[in-house]
Amino acid sequence: MKTDRVNAFTDGVIAIIITIMVLELPVPKAAGMAALKPEATLFAAYALAFIKVGIYWFQHHHLLQASRRVDGRVLLANLFFLFWLSLVPFVVRWVGEAGVTRDTVLAFGVIMLLCAMSVAILRAALLAANEADAPIAKLAARGRKGQATIIAYIIAIPIALMWPMVAVAIYFAVAAMWLMPDKSFEQLTD
């Protein structure tokens, strides 16, 4: 099977995920700068979630660009990935209700870990569906960022139980790692 419909479907789902998150944001009820302060935390959570969903879209984009075909297993792995990603707006709403607490930071970490693991599963499924000379084979050989991400979340989750803000710092650090441009991939698919 070709990759076009799985791409179109994923783009649709992800576009909705990142856009409906804004509905969770409250607006200050009073005039004046002081009214902005309580909303700042949730706004930061929104920005982080927006970046995280963006990073997952990028990874999906890169993996599928490097693939020539998909099969039933890829479609299932893709659906599994979208399921975890679709829970991101839910956690943002929870942060809105309960604030940056142990539970919400923990939940964010667990969902991020499952997203990262489902990307790894998707990558394995794509690798199996494509020939050994497809660009995906070369891409998969350099999956260090993906592994580092999974390890970082495994570390961050127990830390969130003790010091939620340290876990939040790890989430931001992982995002920063992915924001670094990856020139070698661009050369791989051109």
Added chain:
Amino acid sequence: MKPDRLNALTDGVVAIVLTIMVLELKFPEEATLRAVMAVLPLLGAYLLAFIYVAIYWNNHHHMMQSAKKVTGAVLWANHSLLFFLTLFPLMIRWIDEVGPTHLPVAAFGLVLVGASICYLLLERALIGAEGDGSGVKSALGGGMKEWVSFAGYVVALPVAFVSPLVSIGIYVAVAILWLVPDRRFEHRA
């Protein structure tokens, strides 16, 4: 990398942004002229935000017609632009809650400043991806309109704290500037 998926994601996000904005609108509470007048500022804010999002989509559409190649930098610049576009529905809701006062009108300007910076970055990133022979570069020219609107927003932002109405006037003026069709890309398509 080809731009097709970047376009698909952008179209999806922009379509949803335009659509969820309408959820913020309210009916007049009773069948009197006064009640209708009360929802007019919100309707105006909706109209202006709708036009702005449409302008960004139009410009994006035109620019991407000339783009043949995208890089990681292009994807990130585009994603940042989408971030600011998703904030328009929030601005509408804010104006609905507190009216067109200093803070929400300034925040509207801040969203416009953010979106226009991201759009400029997107232009640069696309040109960077394609090099000197870039179709985007030759079509854009100096990018005069972009800089004029950017300057407009930067002026309007602090002005909002003095007179929100003047800022709104600047936003409307810049929007009108963009409604005049951008022929730079059409000639090349």
